[in-house]
Amino acid sequence: MAMERHERFSLPKVWKPRNVGEAWSLKRSFGSDAEYVAGGTLLRTWWEGEVAERPAHLIDIRSLPLLAGIRIAEEGGTGIGACTTLAEIRRSCGLAAEYPALPEAVLQIGAYSIRNVGTIGGNVASGIGDALPALLVYDAELLWFDGSEERIAISEWLERPEDCRRDRGKLLMQVRLPDRANAVETPTGGGNAPFSVYRKVGRREAFTPSVATVAISAGRTEDGRLERVRIAAGGGAAVPHRLYAAESLLEGKTPDPDLLPLIHEAVEETFRPKGDVFAGEEYRKRTAANLVAAELWKLSAGRQGKE
Amino acid sequence: MIDNRTELAPAQSRLTLRVNGAACEIAAPPSTRLLQVIREFIGLTGTKRSCEIGRCGACMVLVDGEPVNACLAMAYQVQGAEITTIEGIASGTELHPVQRAFLEEGGFQCGYCTPGMVLSVKALLDRSPDPSDEEVEEALSGNLCRCTGYGGIRRAVRRAIELGR
Numbered sequence: 135m136a137m138e139r140h141e142r143f144s145l146p147k148v149w150k151p152r153n154v155g156e157a158w159s160l161k162r163s164f165g166s167d168a169e170y171v172a173g174g175t176l177l178r179t180w181w182e183g184e185v186a187e188r189p190a191h192l193i194d195i196r197s198l199p200l201l202a203g204i205r206i207a208e209e210g211g212t213g214i215g216a217c218t219t220l221a222e223i224r225r226s227c228g229l230a231a232e233y234p235a236l237p238e239a240v241l242q243i244g245a246y247s248i249r250n251v252g253t254i255g256g257n258v259a260s261g262i263g264d265a266l267p268a269l270l271v272y273d274a275e276l277l278w279f280d281g282s283e284e285r286i287a288i289s290e291w292l293e294r295p296e297d298c299r300r301d302r303g304k305l306l307m308q309v310r311l312p313d314r315a316n317a318v319e320t321p322t323g324g325g326n327a328p329f330s331v332y333r334k335v336g337r338r339e340a341f342t343p344s345v346a347t348v349a350i351s352a353g354r355t356e357d358g359r360l361e362r363v364r365i366a367a368g369g370g371a372a373v374p375h376r377l378y379a380a381e382s383l384l385e386g387k388t389p390d391p392d393l394l395p396l397i398h399e400a401v402e403e404t405f406r407p408k409g410d411v412f413a414g415e416e417y418r419k420r421t422a423a424n425l426v427a428a429e430l431w432k433l434s435a436g437r438q439g440k441e
Numbered sequence: 442m443i444d445n446r447t448e449l450a451p452a453q454s455r456l457t458l459r460v461n462g463a464a465c466e467i468a469a470p471p472s473t474r475l476l477q478v479i480r481e482f483i484g485l486t487g488t489k490r491s492c493e494i495g496r497c498g499a500c501m502v503l504v505d506g507e508p509v510n511a512c513l514a515m516a517y518q519v520q521g522a523e524i525t526t527i528e529g530i531a532s533g534t535e536l537h538p539v540q541r542a543f544l545e546e547g548g549f550q551c552g553y554c555t556p557g558m559v560l561s562v563k564a565l566l567d568r569s570p571d572p573s574d575e576e577v578e579e580a581l582s583g584n585l586c587r588c589t590g591y592g593g594i595r596r597a598v599r600r601a602i603e604l605g606r
Contacts, residue, residue, distance in 0.1 A: 147451035148471040148517045156449065178513050179494045191451075192472060194517060221507075245583025247508040247561070248495055251518075340582040341496075 146192045154200055154279045154305060157193055161303040164191045170305060172196050172217045173251040175244065176260055200307050201255070204229065210313040213277075216255025216306045220244065220265075223254055232314055235332035235349050239268040242334045245341040255306045258288075261298035266374040267349035268332045269309060270366035277308040285310070292373055314353075326354045329433060333425045334369070337412065344369035345413045346421040350429055358388050367401065367422040371408040379404045380426065389434040397430060398423045456516045460485070461529025471517035475509075476500045478516055479526060487527035487556045498584035501557035502526050508564045510583070527556035530563060538604040539563045539597075548597030550588045558584045562598055570605055 149168075151157035161168050168191035171177060180186040195201055201217040204226050212228065220240045223229060230237050243264050244252055257263030258276065269288050276291055278284045280303070288309075291297055297304075314328060330351035336342030346369040352360040363384045368374025380400040383393060407418035452471040459465065460483055467482050479488045479502065489499035493512045500511040503525035530537040539562045542548065549555040558581065565572055565580035572580070577598050586594060 145470045146472045148515075149449060149451055150517075151449065160449070173513075174515065174518070175495055175513050182494045192515075194452075196518075241579075244495075245498070246580050247498065247501060247510050247583045248513075250504075250507045250509055251513060340578065 144188070144190075146188060146190055148192045148194055150194045150197065152197075154198055154307065157195055157198060158279055158281065158303065158305050160191070160193050161305070164189075165303070167191055168193055170195050172201075172253040172255055173219065174256075175248050175252040176256050195255075195305070207310060212311045214254055214309045214311070216258070216308060217253050218255075220249035220252050220254060220257070221246075224249060233268075233272050233311055233330070235268040235271060235330040235351065236265065236311075238332040239265045239334070239347070239349065242332075242336075242340075242344075248341075254309060258309060259298075259306050261292065261295075261373055262368065262371055264334060264344050264347050264368070266292065267347050267366040267368045268330075269311075270374060270376055271330060271349040271351040271364035272311050272314070273364070275310040275312070276306060277310060278304045279307050280304040283307070289376055292375060295373070298373075326356055326358065328353045329360075331429050333429060335421050335425065346370075346407065346418050346425060347374070348422050348425045348429070350426065352384070359386055360384050360389060361386065365401070365426060367405045367407075367426075369407060369418060369422070370410065370413070372406065372418070375406065377401055377404050377426075384430070389430050391431060391434050394427045394431060394434075398427045401426050452517050456520060458519055458521060459523045461524070461526060467516075469516045471515065473516045474512055475502070475514040475516060475519055475524075476511035479511055479524070485526050485528050489553055489556060491553070495583075496585070497554070498557040498561065499554050501560045501584065503560055503564055506564060506567060508561050508580075508583075525560070527559060530559070537563065539566065539601045542601035542604055543594075543597040546593060546597040546600045548589065548593045549586075554584060554586045554589075558586070558594060562601055565598075566601060566605055571602060 149160050151160055167189050169189045171192045172195055181188040196217050201215040203215050204218055205213050207213045220243055223240045224237050257265045274288045275285055276288055332349045334347045335345050348367045350365050352363045355361055363381045365377045365380045366374055367377055380397050383397050383400055401423035402419045405419050405422050407415050409415035454468050454470045456467045456469045469478050469482050476490055479485050488502055488511055491497045491499035495510040495513040501508050502511045504519055504522050539559050561580055561584050569576055
């Protein structure tokens with residue numbers, strides 16, 4: 135029904151540019167009549183749900199070499215091509231060791247078959263993807279092409295809503311994760327190893343839109359104090375962002391259970407979720423605050439357990 | 442920046458792929474859904490059409506051995522790929538062990554979700570012959586059943602694991 139109505143009469147043309155410049159030029163020429171497409175899983179739900187109009191032209195970016203694969207960057211850190219599938223991220227041992235909150239976030243996006251097709255680029259470029267809180271706490275940067283290469287901190291990009299508009303024609307090329315100094319995390323998060331974690335709550339156990347997502351990362355000094363604390367939250371239609379007030383409460387401190395009520399309050403006060411008919415803003419704030427407090431409580435319990 | 446558009450032409454309506462081992466060349470527009478290619482151009486109707494937005498898994502097929510929702514994939518995305526549908530996994534009249542397990546354990550009632558379930562389980566057991574419960578849950582998280590209940594389906598998966606030993 136829906137299929138006949140739309141597809142028989144107005145199937146989009148597909149363009150296969152050979153390089154980033156060609157892809158960008160096509161988008162510039164067609165404007166809002168074209169969309170960059172890699173896996174297209176999110177776009178399909180938008181088209182069918184009439185959230186977005188299906189464009190007349192699809193620009194296939196999967197074969198652009200700079201957009202593929204996970205690699206160690208020359209200047210240190212890791213570069214993830216925008217067309218890397220969520221499944222590839224989930225399977226990457228390198229990412230699991232150094233940036234474990236990212237594969238954990240990805241595991242909770244879509245379902246197994248969706249992750250085989252959907253890409254990190256699409257999740258990021260949507261501006262609301264569930265991978266974003268994890269990328270925020272690792273201080274990720276985004277490498278865009280807009281006639282020339284542009285590099286921007288993901289936190290800064292998310293704060294500029296006009297930059298999230300897909301009709302602007304900028305092409306996301308890579309997600310860059312900075313080197314985490316001696317950052318191979320142990321499964322228990324024990325000792326002085328850096329710590330990071332990601333949690334998502336949805337209305338079902340799996341394959342569900344998020345109600346709230348949180349990510350936390352921190353380094354640890356030799357005497358067990360947390361440093362470079364990052365806390366971020368998102369979920370649903372919210373644009374994910376850092377929770378600076380909660381971060382500063384933890385910075386330089388040991389993860390002490392006595393701090394948790396203050397941190398809980400700071401998360402509730404500063405998180406800016408978007409409510410809908412299923413889950414209002416207050417509920418989402420409370421959920422995010424509970425997740426942050428629960429993870430920090432586990433961290434403190436783990437530390438105490440070792441003493 | 443030079444406008445390269447004139448040097449490029451849009452992709453043509455010619456799809457070559459292998460379906461259940463047989464080479465196919467199909468005059469399908471590149472943005473046709475794979476689901477339509479399989480059901481209407483090739484005539485294999487075991488791949489079921491339901492939600493059309495990748496939520497239910499009834500249209501699951503294997504693309505180069507990995508499960509993909511045929512309602513999401515477009516023809517140009519599977520150019521040159523090996524597609525396996527539910528029609529392609531039995532050996533002659535001998536059911537695939539996963540099909541047998543669903544039959545023997547009552548892993549279906551109406552059967553509409555079953556082709557997709559079977560293919561997701563086949564892909565799982567091909568990559569991990571003795572999966573944990575978590576792996577089974579992850580592998581089937583995109584296949585919804587609205588009448589059997591998941592108890593029978595879990596039993597069928599366990600049985601398929603035993604049959605594969």
